[in-house]
Amino acid sequence: MTPKGRLIIMGGNDAGAVHEADQENLKTHFPAYENFRLLSSRKEDRIEMITASPDATEAMAAEYSVALQQEGYTNFGFIHLKNNREDYHPRILAAKVVFFIDDSPDLCETLKNSSLSKLMLKKYLLEEEFTVAGINAGGMFISELFLNNKEIHPGLGFINNCIIDTRFRHGxxxxxxxxxxxxxxxxxxxxxxxxxxxIIEKGYKAQCIGSSSMIVVNARNVRRKKPRKGFSVFAKNLKGHILTAGSTLNLINGDLIREVPFDYNLNFTNRNTRQ
Known part of the structure; x- marks a missing residue:
């Protein structure tokens, strides 16, 4: 079925760095946080930030709180999955946005095949105004497969036809x-x-927003056998795109969607009336 919700995957910064900078100049030092404006058009919508990292600190919570407040959000909280004694289902049911802010694989392992993950997936499939977002490694976990330390690992499966690297600034x-x-x-x-x-909508339509760039690698026409561990990779018919703000990609076939005037609208109803 076509998902009614949307996914937001953000390239980010090193966790915990914001509190060391001048918080009044947050966006200047950390441009990734400019994209927090995309989480919701209604500043009162409930946002639940989710972490499972044993290293999560008050400074980390303060970092994200400042960033959200600067974008005008007023209704948000933190769920630390290390505390398994608490039932978080009512909070997820009430949320309009769930936001994975964790760099630790513990988050993915904790959520995988859990009832919380299944609840989020159900809301993503059925609720038009529901958003699943992630930054840094938290964004990579959203896909079915993700890249971590040169190895492929199973993710949360909100989307199943791409491998995402949110730390691509390292050449x-x-x-x-x-x-x-x-x-x-x-x-x-x-x-x-x-x-x-x-921003991924309808399960396939991916729009780029931001001040930098992203790269897309398509190996669907490569006929060579899988690379052997420890050997260099040589591949013919490998395709790629370098995309900037305003580009729209079809995740089903890997093609760019025809150019239209770029006017991304945060309103779900207005967006979903367009093809």
Whole structure:
């Protein structure tokens, strides 16, 4: 079925760094947080930020609180999944946005196959005004597969036809992304630089927003066998795109969607009336 909700995947910054900077100049130092404006058009909507990291600190909570407040949001909270004694289902049911802010694989492992993850997936499929968002590694976990330390790991499965790297600002990660998609040719490889966000609607329509760029790697026409561990990769018919703000990608076939005047609208009803 076609999902009614949307996904937002953000290239981000190193966790915990904001409190060391001048918070009054948050957006200047950390352009990724400019994309927090995309979470909801209604500033009173409930946003639940989710973490499972044992290293989560008050400074980290303050970092995200400042960023959300600067965008005008007034109704948000934090769910720390380390505390398994609490029932978080009512909070997820009431939320309009769930936001994965964790860099630790513990978040993905904790949520995978859990009733909370299934509830989020159900809301994403059925509720038009529901958003699942993630920044840094939290954005990578949203897909069915994600790249971590050169290895492919199973993610949360909100989208199943791409491998996402939200830390693509490190140039050495390009070869890892290429190896990943050559090994999983059914998937597109998507590398987001800091300051970029990818908004996915209807399960396939991905729009780029932000001040940087992203790269898309398509190995669906590569006929070579999967790369062997420890050997260099050589591939013919490998395709790619470098995308900037305003670009729209079809995640089903890997093609760019025809150019239209870029006017991304946060209102769900207005957006979903357009093809």
């Amino acid at each position: 050495t990660r390009f070869k890892n992304l290429v190896k990943a998609v050559v090994s999983h040719r059914e998937c597109l490889g998507i590398g987001l630089n800091r300051g970029m966000a990818l």
